[in-house]
Amino acid sequence: MNTPSSQGIEGGAGGAPLRTPDITKGAPVVPAFRVARSTRMHRIVLVVSAIIVLVLVSVPWWAEVSVSRSLVTFFTLLALAQMWNLLAGYAGLVSIGQQAYIGLGAYGVWLLGDVIGLHPFIAVFLAGLLAVAVALPVAPLIFRLRGGYFSIGTWVIAEVVRLVVSNIQATGGGSGKTVLSAARLPIDTRITGTYLLALVVAIGSILLVYFLLRSRTGLALTAIRDNDIAAQSSGVNVFRSKLFVWVVAAYVCGVVGAVVALNLLRIQPAAAFSINWTAYALFIVVIGGFGTIEGPIIGTVIYFALLQSLSQYGTWYLLLLGIVAVIMATVAPKGIWGFIAKKWNIHLFPVRRRLELESPPDEGTRPADKPDAAPVAGSV
Amino acid sequence: MVWANVTLQGILLGGLYALFATGLALVFGVMRMVNLAHGDLGILAAFVALFIVQSLGLPLLWATVLTIAIMFLLGYVLQRGLLNFTLGTDDTRPIVVTFGLSIIIQNALILKFSADSQGLDAGTIENISVKVSDQLSIGWFPLIVFLVAVGVIAVLELFLARAKLGRAFRATSDDREAAELMGINNKHIYSLAMAIALAIVAVAGVLLAIRTTFDPTQGSFRLIYAFEAVIMGGMGSMWGTLAGGIILGVAQTVGTQAFGAGWGLVVGHVVFLTVLAVKPSGFFAKTVTA
Numbered sequence: 001m002n003t004p005s006s007q008g009i010e011g012g013a014g015g016a017p018l019r020t021p022d023i024t025k026g027a028p029v030v031p032a033f034r035v036a037r038s039t040r041m042h043r044i045v046l047v048v049s050a051i052i053v054l055v056l057v058s059v060p061w062w063a064e065v066s067v068s069r070s071l072v073t074f075f076t077l078l079a080l081a082q083m084w085n086l087l088a089g090y091a092g093l094v095s096i097g098q099q100a101y102i103g104l105g106a107y108g109v110w111l112l113g114d115v116i117g118l119h120p121f122i123a124v125f126l127a128g129l130l131a132v133a134v135a136l137p138v139a140p141l142i143f144r145l146r147g148g149y150f151s152i153g154t155w156v157i158a159e160v161v162r163l164v165v166s167n168i169q170a171t172g173g174g175s176g177k178t179v180l181s182a183a184r185l186p187i188d189t190r191i192t193g194t195y196l197l198a199l200v201v202a203i204g205s206i207l208l209v210y211f212l213l214r215s216r217t218g219l220a221l222t223a224i225r226d227n228d229i230a231a232q233s234s235g236v237n238v239f240r241s242k243l244f245v246w247v248v249a250a251y252v253c254g255v256v257g258a259v260v261a262l263n264l265l266r267i268q269p270a271a272a273f274s275i276n277w278t279a280y281a282l283f284i285v286v287i288g289g290f291g292t293i294e295g296p297i298i299g300t301v302i303y304f305a306l307l308q309s310l311s312q313y314g315t316w317y318l319l320l321l322g323i324v325a326v327i328m329a330t331v332a333p334k335g336i337w338g339f340i341a342k343k344w345n346i347h348l349f350p351v352r353r354r355l356e357l358e359s360p361p362d363e364g365t366r367p368a369d370k371p372d373a374a375p376v377a378g379s380v
Numbered sequence: 381m382v383w384a385n386v387t388l389q390g391i392l393l394g395g396l397y398a399l400f401a402t403g404l405a406l407v408f409g410v411m412r413m414v415n416l417a418h419g420d421l422g423i424l425a426a427f428v429a430l431f432i433v434q435s436l437g438l439p440l441l442w443a444t445v446l447t448i449a450i451m452f453l454l455g456y457v458l459q460r461g462l463l464n465f466t467l468g469t470d471d472t473r474p475i476v477v478t479f480g481l482s483i484i485i486q487n488a489l490i491l492k493f494s495a496d497s498q499g500l501d502a503g504t505i506e507n508i509s510v511k512v513s514d515q516l517s518i519g520w521f522p523l524i525v526f527l528v529a530v531g532v533i534a535v536l537e538l539f540l541a542r543a544k545l546g547r548a549f550r551a552t553s554d555d556r557e558a559a560e561l562m563g564i565n566n567k568h569i570y571s572l573a574m575a576i577a578l579a580i581v582a583v584a585g586v587l588l589a590i591r592t593t594f595d596p597t598q599g600s601f602r603l604i605y606a607f608e609a610v611i612m613g614g615m616g617s618m619w620g621t622l623a624g625g626i627i628l629g630v631a632q633t634v635g636t637q638a639f640g641a642g643w644g645l646v647v648g649h650v651v652f653l654t655v656l657a658v659k660p661s662g663f664f665a666k667t668v669t670a
Contacts, residue, residue: 155600167646329466
């Protein structure tokens with residue numbers, strides 16, 4: 001970082017939160033400081049976000065159906081990307097098997113709505129529990145695998161679930177099921193309801209990650225992400241933290257699958273358990289930025305904009321995404337948001353702890369870094 | 381007698397799985413990297429062979445030799461030009477990059493060859509079999525595949541144990557920094573390991589293409605089976621990988637015989653998960669890495 005030190009506290013403290021700028025001057029007194037999270041920008045972001053949310057809530061009452069339908073796709077992708085980022089970017093769990101829980105959620109809404117007879121809008125939130133019912137028992141098993149082998153392990157689970165669902169007659173076998181309980185709803189109710197559910201899931205996933213990261217678990221996760229052995233020896237229960245994130249992500253992916261099922265009304269095992277779900281989430285996060293809340297949002301916007309213009313070239317589109325993701329992961333592993341955050345030092349969500357001085361010194365009391373000032377050899 | 385036949389078919393199928401798994405295990409052993417595009421690279425090799433046979437009109441044997449050479453070169457270039465840059469501090473990068481490669485290969489193959497099933501024709505060898513008894517017969521081709529797998533693994537084990545380059549592989553695997561200090565160029569060693577891995581998976585891909593039909597999406601399944609063979613066999617042992625492949629093959633064929641066509645693959649996965657639960661280090665592990 002080449003910020004001149006004369007810029008003072010803001011420049012220095014933002015880039016490297018734990019460095020007090022006076023160290024370079026050799027000052028013996030540690031200035032009074034406090035740990036801060038929110039800044040004025042965060043309050044502005046909060047107001048702007050609230051306005052955006054209000055506009056989005058009102059969409060079904062003034063926009064065309066096609067708009068709200070494609071926004072449902074946008075919201076579901078955003079929620080998936082947030083969950084994939086929570087797993088890979090924070091807990092170090094690079095899953096390529098989230099399609100297991102998406103598909104289970106989709107079949108869950110059919111099971112609870114059509115077979116048990118719940119209202120499909122309520123079934124959506126309970127469908128996620130079906131995903132949890134699989135995610136929880138398999139966790140101790142696949143957590144034995146590390147790195148890339150863990151990734152393939154998650155995929156094996158997804159394959160088993162897909163094969164079992166495809167082979168059972170009760171779930172419609174390979175041809176799948178239609179969600180009749182949702183299809184029988186009045187069309188306006190169904191479209192508006194699905195839209196609002198998708199919006200709730202998207203905003204919910206962002207808030208979930210946000211509050212999770214600000215919590216004790218968030219600190220543990222950050223420690224695990226940076227070095228899980230060091231985290232373990234500092235008293236972090238690595239297994240429990242990872243398990244918690246794993247189950248939460250499975251639940252949200254299940255709810256996303258349920259919303260997708262309401263949107264499409266038709267569930268087929270090949271589509272519901274497709275690896276492409278995970279591929280989309282992975283590409284969005286890699287392009288947008290790992291390990292931040294902003295990254296998946298930016299990534300989803302870019303992904304979605306490209307999808308609108310290139311969707312008729314399905315195969316080309318995936319090929320292009322793959323190439324971009326490979327290049328990004330090799331050249332810019334922090335993604336687009338990582339670049340923005342580093343260049344302009346912007347963080348939209350106050351999840352980090354920053355040191356702030358109690359009384360910022362004014363410019364006059366600090367010797368400016370002029371050539372005539374004493375050279376600070378060996379500093380930093 | 382039906383069961384003996386089914387078991388025998390499973391053992392022979394296991395040889396093919398092991399052939400796919402060998403390269404995955406070699407790359408992991410040398411550079412601790414899991415190549416998620418490994419299965420797709422095997423399928424890519426099958427399409428390369430198909431292209432050579434159809435476009436250049438070469439006989440299958442020469443096409444296979446050429447394909448192996450192409451995949452060897454591709455492996456070296458891929459590792460040296462791309463994958464080496466992803467190795468290092470961050471565990472997620474090689475996973476993301478090789479997953480991206482997997483998607484790239486699949487979709488590029490669909491664009492070039494369409495999503496239709498293809499086959500490589502090896503002539504009469506595919507259909508003749510040797511009769512052991514009235515109800516037990518072994519197809520020549522599955523037997524050849526199995527013997528090729530055994531041969532490749534034997535040569536690879538010998539190479540790792542005796543050859544100078546094999547010793548460099550093991551040294552790099554044991555301690556990267558120390559190997560570098562002894563004058564080994566790790567980047568070159570990694571690239572050679574990937575080259576050899578892809579040469580082996582080229583053999584596997586071509587044999588698969590002769591044995592059954594194949595299409596661009598098959599690579600994912602090959603990766604999963606290879607992975608299960610590696611984990612069940614235990615890390616660091618190529619013979620263990622063969623054993624893992626055989627366990628998986630037998631589980632699938634016996635499962636299919638017992639529960640019907642759709643359930644064989646499920647039984648294979650369930651056996652794998654059971655092994656993971658009961659003996660997570662696999663049956664013949666030599667190194668303690670998992």
